[in-house]
Amino acid sequence: MPAKPAHGRVHLGARSLAWLEGFGGLVGLALLLEMAPRAGLVSPHYLPPFSAMIVALFEEMKSAVFWIALGATMRAWAIGFIISVATGTVIGILIGSSNILRMLTRSTIEFLRPIPSVALIPLAVLLFGSQIESTLILVVYASFWQVLIQVLYGVQDVDPVARETALSYGLGPWAQIRYVTWPTTLPYLMTGVRLAAAVSLILAVTSEVAIGSQGLGKEISDTQAGGAVAIMYAYVIVAGIIGVILNLLARALERWVLAWHPSMRLHIVEAGE
Amino acid sequence: MLEVRRLRKVYEDASRTVEAIRDISFSLGQGELVCIVGPSGAGKTTLLKCIAGLLAPSSGSVILEGQTVAGPPPAMAVVFQEYSRSLFPWMTVHDNVALPLKHKKMKVTRREELVRNALSAVDLAGLDTAYPWQLSGGMQQRVAIARAVAYEPHVLLMDEPFAAVDAQTRADLEDLIRLLWHRLRMTVLFVTHDIDESVYLGQRVLVMSHAPAVVMEDVSIDLPDDRTQLETRSMVRFGELRKHIYSQIQRAKQGWRPPGM
Amino acid sequence: MSDTGPIRPIRSLTIMLTLPAALVTTWWFISAGSQNFYFPPLQTILQTFLKVWLSPEALQNVIPSINRFFVGYLAAALLGLTVGIPIGASRHVRNLLEPMLEFFRAIPPPVLIPMLILFTGVGDEMKTLVIVFGCIWPVLLNTVAGVRALDEVLAEVVLSYRLSGFARLWYFVLPGASPQIFTGLRQSLSIGIILMVVSEMFAASNGIGFALVQYQRTFAIPEMWAGVIFLGIIGIMLSLIFRAFEAWILGWYHGLRRSQREN
Numbered sequence: 139m140p141a142k143p144a145h146g147r148v149h150l151g152a153r154s155l156a157w158l159e160g161f162g163g164l165v166g167l168a169l170l171l172e173m174a175p176r177a178g179l180v181s182p183h184y185l186p187p188f189s190a191m192i193v194a195l196f197e198e199m200k201s202a203v204f205w206i207a208l209g210a211t212m213r214a215w216a217i218g219f220i221i222s223v224a225t226g227t228v229i230g231i232l233i234g235s236s237n238i239l240r241m242l243t244r245s246t247i248e249f250l251r252p253i254p255s256v257a258l259i260p261l262a263v264l265l266f267g268s269q270i271e272s273t274l275i276l277v278v279y280a281s282f283w284q285v286l287i288q289v290l291y292g293v294q295d296v297d298p299v300a301r302e303t304a305l306s307y308g309l310g311p312w313a314q315i316r317y318v319t320w321p322t323t324l325p326y327l328m329t330g331v332r333l334a335a336a337v338s339l340i341l342a343v344t345s346e347v348a349i350g351s352q353g354l355g356k357e358i359s360d361t362q363a364g365g366a367v368a369i370m371y372a373y374v375i376v377a378g379i380i381g382v383i384l385n386l387l388a389r390a391l392e393r394w395v396l397a398w399h400p401s402m403r404l405h406i407v408e409a410g411e
Numbered sequence: 412m413l414e415v416r417r418l419r420k421v422y423e424d425a426s427r428t429v430e431a432i433r434d435i436s437f438s439l440g441q442g443e444l445v446c447i448v449g450p451s452g453a454g455k456t457t458l459l460k461c462i463a464g465l466l467a468p469s470s471g472s473v474i475l476e477g478q479t480v481a482g483p484p485p486a487m488a489v490v491f492q493e494y495s496r497s498l499f500p501w502m503t504v505h506d507n508v509a510l511p512l513k514h515k516k517m518k519v520t521r522r523e524e525l526v527r528n529a530l531s532a533v534d535l536a537g538l539d540t541a542y543p544w545q546l547s548g549g550m551q552q553r554v555a556i557a558r559a560v561a562y563e564p565h566v567l568l569m570d571e572p573f574a575a576v577d578a579q580t581r582a583d584l585e586d587l588i589r590l591l592w593h594r595l596r597m598t599v600l601f602v603t604h605d606i607d608e609s610v611y612l613g614q615r616v617l618v619m620s621h622a623p624a625v626v627m628e629d630v631s632i633d634l635p636d637d638r639t640q641l642e643t644r645s646m647v648r649f650g651e652l653r654k655h656i657y658s659q660i661q662r663a664k665q666g667w668r669p670p671g672m
Numbered sequence: 673m674s675d676t677g678p679i680r681p682i683r684s685l686t687i688m689l690t691l692p693a694a695l696v697t698t699w700w701f702i703s704a705g706s707q708n709f710y711f712p713p714l715q716t717i718l719q720t721f722l723k724v725w726l727s728p729e730a731l732q733n734v735i736p737s738i739n740r741f742f743v744g745y746l747a748a749a750l751l752g753l754t755v756g757i758p759i760g761a762s763r764h765v766r767n768l769l770e771p772m773l774e775f776f777r778a779i780p781p782p783v784l785i786p787m788l789i790l791f792t793g794v795g796d797e798m799k800t801l802v803i804v805f806g807c808i809w810p811v812l813l814n815t816v817a818g819v820r821a822l823d824e825v826l827a828e829v830v831l832s833y834r835l836s837g838f839a840r841l842w843y844f845v846l847p848g849a850s851p852q853i854f855t856g857l858r859q860s861l862s863i864g865i866i867l868m869v870v871s872e873m874f875a876a877s878n879g880i881g882f883a884l885v886q887y888q889r890t891f892a893i894p895e896m897w898a899g900v901i902f903l904g905i906i907g908i909m910l911s912l913i914f915r916a917f918e919a920w921i922l923g924w925y926h927g928l929r930r931s932q933r934e935n
Contacts, residue, residue: 159767167772184791245688246695252911254862256869256881257903260888260896264710340866343780348870355782362786370790374783381778465828482834489832496825501847501924510843511833544928562833 186368195372203357208376211342211353214270218277219338223331225278226285231315231323234293247286255280255341256348263349273345273353280341281334288330292323328395332388339381354380412598413439413462413566418471420457431457433623434471439566444592444599446609448656449619450664455602458624459570462600463489476565485515488559492571494552498543504530505539508558515562529561530554532591549580553587560591567599574604582640585612589638606660610634610652611643618656620663627659627669712894721898730883737879738906740796741868744803748864749857751804752811756853757845759812760819770816777809781863785871799871799879806867807860814856818849851925854918861914865907880906 171188174180198204233239255276262272296319304318346355354377361370420432431454439445449455460466462473464483473480475487488511491497498507508529512522530536533553543551552572559567569588573581585608592599603609609616616630634648643649700714724730759765784802792798822845830844846853872881880903887896919926 156767159764160771163768163770163772164775166768241687242691246691249692249908252907253904254865254869254907256866257884257900257907259869259873260884261900263888264893264896340780340782340863344782344866344870347782347785348873355780358783359786362790367790370786374779374787377783378775378779381780382775385774385778460828463832465831483832485834487832489829491825491829493825496823497829499826499843499847500928501850502843511835514833514835514839542924542927544931 183367186371190368191371191375194366194368195375198369198372207352207354207357207373208380210270210351211346211355211377211380214273214277214342214345214351214353215338217270218274218342219281219334221274222278222281222334222338223285226282226330226334227289227327230286230289231293231319234290234323235311235315235319240290247283247290251283251287256344259345259348262345268349268351270351272349273342273351276341276345277338281338284333284337285327285330288326288333289323292326293319295326296322325392325395328388328392332385332392335384335388336381339384343377412441412443412476413600414474415462416472416474418458418461418473419469420454420461420466421469430623432461432468432625434625435619436471437617437626437629439598439600442596442598443614444589444601444612445615445617446601446603446613447617447619448603448606448609448660449624450621450660451604454622454624455604455619456570458619459489459568459600459602463487463568465489486565488562488564488567490552490555490559490567490569490572492574494548494555494572494575495543497555498551498558500542500544502542503539504535504541504543504546504554507543507554508539508561511558511562525561525563526557529557532560532594533557533587547580548576549584552576552584556584556587556591560595560597565598567597569599569601571603572601573608581608586640588612606653606656607644610649610656611638611640616652616656618659618663620668621666625669627663630656709891710893712897716894717897717901720894721901724895725898725902733878733880733883736796737868737872737881740800740879741803741864744800744868745807745860745864747800748804748807748860749811752808752856752860753815753853756812756815757819757841757849760816760849761845766816766820773809773813773816777813781806781867782870785867785874789874794874794876799868799876802871803864803867807864810856810859810863811853812856814852814859815849818852819845821852822848851922854922858914858918861910865910869903 168188171185171191173187175182175185175187233243258275258279259272262275266272266275300318300322301314304314309317342353343355345351346353347359350356350359354373358370358373358377361367361373415435415437418432418435419430422429422431435458437445447455447458457466461468462480464473464480464487467481475484478484499510502510505526508526509522512525526539527536530539533556535550535553535557538546538550543554546554556572573584576584588599588601589612591597601609601612603612610632613632616632618627618630619625620627630652632652634643634646634652696714703711703713704715706713725734759769781802784805785798788798788802788805792801826844826848830840835843868879869881869884872879873885876882880899884896884899884903887893887899
């Protein structure tokens with residue numbers, strides 16, 4: 139039956155409306171952050187007006203200190219992230235592919251996994267002080283488990299029929315991994331990557347705040363102690379933006395891989411927002 | 412008992428307007444079992460939801476026992492097609508059936524009695540501590556039916572409840588509905604796309620046209636009241652009624668509409 | 673091989689303990705005669721552990737830490753739930769707030785420590801508040817996601833049987849969103865521990881993190897190692913408590929998933 143077009147009303151698609159509302163929310167927040175200190179609701183010593191934060195941000199971006207700190211954080215994040223993803227994937231596939239290894243390592247994994255990375259801080263400080271190695275210890279220890287656990291789920295999810303078919307065709311272990319294990323594990327790995335990306339950032343900044351390693355966290359800590367409050371907030375905003383960007387990138391990657399695996403949606407629920 | 416008066420439902424969204432239901436009127440007497448059958452996408456579910464008070468009609472009204480329906484009335488219960496999604500997976504079968512009763516003021520003993528009777532009426536006595544996901548599809552739908560029956564509704568609405576089960580289970584469930592209908596003397600409105608099912612079950616069959624939907628015909632099913640899958644479906648009269656409704660639906664698919672609609 | 677009677681659990685236990693036992697034994701023997709200042713013998717560490725961390729004095733550090741953690745975590749969970757449910761239920765509120773909330777959540781939690789020091793100094797409030805502000809986001813955002821993803825058919829069932837208000841919340845919304853909510857609670861648990869420890873490393877007067885930093889600064893190495901192990905055990909215990917709680921609340925969900933996987 140022919141459908142009549144709606145007259146006389148501006149109809150925004152649902153998605154455009156969502157974007158507009160979201161943007162509006164952010165603008166509202168900025169306005170609130172601008173007005174509250176000016177109106178005296180909060181002391182400008184603790185919370186300077188939003189505009190002051192932005193000005194401080196642009197000023198900082200002109201100085202080398204900013205870029206060195208940003209670079210240091212990203213460097214520590216990247217190295218730690220890559221190490222944990224690589225080792226987590228390889229070890230995960232190795233352990234997951236062998237029943238014996240899986241059984242043997244299970245208790246150790248369950249025992250080591252909940253140990254908080256921050257427990258290693260004193261050790262790291264003793265051994266490496268505030269150098270990047272300290273940060274890497276924290277980052278890798280925390281992120282590795284995220285990747286490992288997901289990869290183990292993935293390898294376990296491999297369809298036994300597919301595995302047997304591969305065996306019956308005489309596919310060697312490498313071919314099996316490539317054609318059977320890897321495609322099934324990939325979506326799980328993407329989830330692990332997303333979680334590891336977030337955790338790596340958190341621990342990198344933790345190290346900077348707690349140990350004083352070079353990076354955004356250290357700048358935030360120093361500027362707070364030194365009373366340069368607007369600059370501190372500028373760095374906080376940058377840290378948040380980095381977090382958002384990493385999250386968006388990781389999700390985009392995950393969605394792209396997910397396009398081939400619609401059944402993974404429930405898994406994403408369990409792994410978290 | 413139930414009257415649908417000149418019901419019209421129009422959907423509007425960002426880009427266009429769709430008239431799902433143009434003009435539907437019919438009535439249901441107390442204790443009747445009436446089926447609604449029509450081509451897919453004809454708006455049968457929309458109609459049922461309007462009657463159930465889950466959707467507001469664009470114009471026209473639904474009148475239940477003399478009162479206009481403005482929201483889900485307490486005298487109605489609905490059984491949905493997607494049985495696995497209509498039961499609470501975090502509750503046992505017993506709790507699923509008992510939940511709607513908790514909000515009708517009654518004593519615990521009475522409530523327990525209703526639950527027990529409903530579960531045995533659908534042949535699921537003894538499964539009350541099971542969880543829905545432990546049961547087969549047919550059994551899950553029985554739980555949903557038990558829940559509706561325990562609620563003691565005056566009108567039972569069923570939205571293609573057996574579309575998603577296998578043929579054998581469907582046959583069993585159809586017989587269950589007729590049994591319950593006889594025993595509990597309920598008024599039932601049964602929506603389906605399966606012509607055979609509508610003829611087998613109903614006293615009357617309302618044939619719906621394509622969207623914008625209207626009632627094309629109100630067919631009286633003059634088959635004996637005592638129906639069995641084997642005998643009733645092989646009756647000559649069954650074949651005639653079936654053929655008649657089938658041809659009506661074919662006409663509807665080709666765009667034929669009753670005059671003036 | 674046939675598994676009869678008591679053999680199966682014994683074999684499972686053996687398998688479970690093999691690798692950990694091997695690792696611990698290796699550590700013990702490798703470090704046994706150690707002269708290295710930074711890596712004392714495992715024996716020394718364990719002795720120190722019993723003497724220092726399981727003593728009544730240790731409680732003066734442990735109890736305030738655990739206290740602050742639980743108060744902060746539970747407050748964050750409650751707030752996250754209370755705020756998350758109405759946000760998740762309304763499409764427009766969600767659209768309005770989600771970008772902002774995602775931004776706040778993306779701010780690495782340790783950064784909150786200097787920020788809160790600014791507002792509340794370095795006292796107890798800071799340490800508890802920082803846990804609240806750090807832990808609320810995963811709970812909040814996962815609650816929003818969970819409420820948003822409630823099954824529409826079930827929502828219609830609830831509507832058709834006229835369940836509203838508190839009943840709808842208790843029998844439908846909360847249980848329906850609970851798997852996703854627990855994901856958020858789990859993430860918040862790790863964040864809470866990080867914040868508990870690190871906040872105490874900043875000019876605190878008591879706490880596990882404070883003790884660790886003291887030992888490290890005064891080069892009381894075996895005590896420090898023992899503290900590392902102790903913190904590890906705390907982490908493991910919190911994780912076990914959480915999982916037990918989750919298994920209790922989400923028993924139905926695990927059963928559901930298991931039955932789906934088997935089909």
